Amino acid sequence: MHDIRAIRENPAAFDAALARRGLAPLSDRILSLDADRRARIVAAETAQADQNRASKDVGAAKARGDDAEFDRLRTLVAEKKADIAKLQAEASLLDGRLRDLLMEIPNLPLDSVPDGRNEADNVELRRWGSPRAFDFTPVEHFDIAGVKPGMDFETAAKLSGSRFVVLKGGVARIHRALAQFMLDLHVDRHGLQETWTPVLVLENMMVGTGQLPKFGEDSYLTREGYWLIPTSEVTLTNTVHGDLVDHATLPRRMVAHSQCFRSEAGSAGRDTTGMLRQHQFEKVEMVSITDADTGPAEHDRMTRCAEAVLEALDLPYRTIVLCTGDMGFGARITHDIEVWLPGQDKYREISSVSYCGDFQARRMNTRYRSDKTGKPEFVHTLNGSGLAVGRTLIAVLENGQQADGSVSLPAALHPYLGGATRLDADGRLA
Incomplete structure (x- = not known):
């Protein structure tokens, strides 16, 4: 606000x-x-x-x-x-x-944010890694032979309708391993506090982080009045809702792995095949609560935390800064990280890291007592994916696919897979 x-x-x-x-x-x-x-x-x-x-x-x-x-x-x-x-x-x-x-008025962009109308006006900051040269035509994740036995869209449609998936066997285990790997990396190397939160929240929590009142159609409301979170940004950020935070405890850096729920309103016809855009998915989310002086530096730090996941998995990516016309409602500046998907022959978003300034804090009425002035001031908040687990699974499968339908898996995942190094063409870990 x-x-x-x-x-x-x-x-x-x-x-x-x-x-x-x-x-x-x-x-x-x-x-x-x-x-x-x-x-x-x-x-x-x-x-x-x-x-x-x-x-x-x-x-x-x-x-x-x-x-x-x-x-x-x-x-x-x-x-x-x-x-x-x-x-x-x-x-x-x-x-x-x-x-x-x-x-209902969006946050104001920082002066450094490039002007623009849509994603065509976003500005690339850097790239890491080189897309692999295949000696065959790579396919999308759902068409890889070794993936098909473990990625069941028909059963999911029977259970829940479109934009759901059932993961089984080796694919399900890789998905689980990715979430575990991300959490360990953020906790052990990046110093984030692992946190587990509910996925059902009260309405004022959604207001606090800006999902309500303007974007209610993007989320799910239960009959009892609870909202299903679209990301654990909602719960992690609202852990300080209404509080006067001890300045000495800032920055507070948290990470959570959770189920996320989005109606995908307005995305009809987009990414209808595969599991790129789902109603229910998993994310490892990072949130920082800090002060006005350290907010911008924390944004760069958080971006590097997300990039480090992709580098550890040897997945080529590029980092862009969103233009004014493409930023989300609550952001003052956003870095999007896009991973290379050879099946689509393009980079696709896998993380958005946003600095919100005091925009969310004003909605939550969350302050700290400044060491400089002695007066209460609003905290500054940041959030970012570290990473979207399903999209990371897609990237691992597509970048590691082999001509025989098997998938070579990143070395960083081997310890989480009982030493397995590949998904064979029959869908088994080997």
């Missing part, structure tokens, strides 16, 4: 930042609501002062035996009481409208 004081102080800068997002100016509308709300508050305070004075004078008039003045003052007290209730109700209504408006 946005700081109304910053908008009051520099509405032109606010509108200019929105324009970089491709949005129309909103400061006039925001400030008009804000002015109306503040006017009601001032008027209510004035009426309260008038009521207090009149209440005191009532007693004095009664003591003097001035019945006419006594009746006039009693009437005035009642009128002021009614005025106060009316003004407070109007101020509350305007406050709600202002909050609702601010809740």
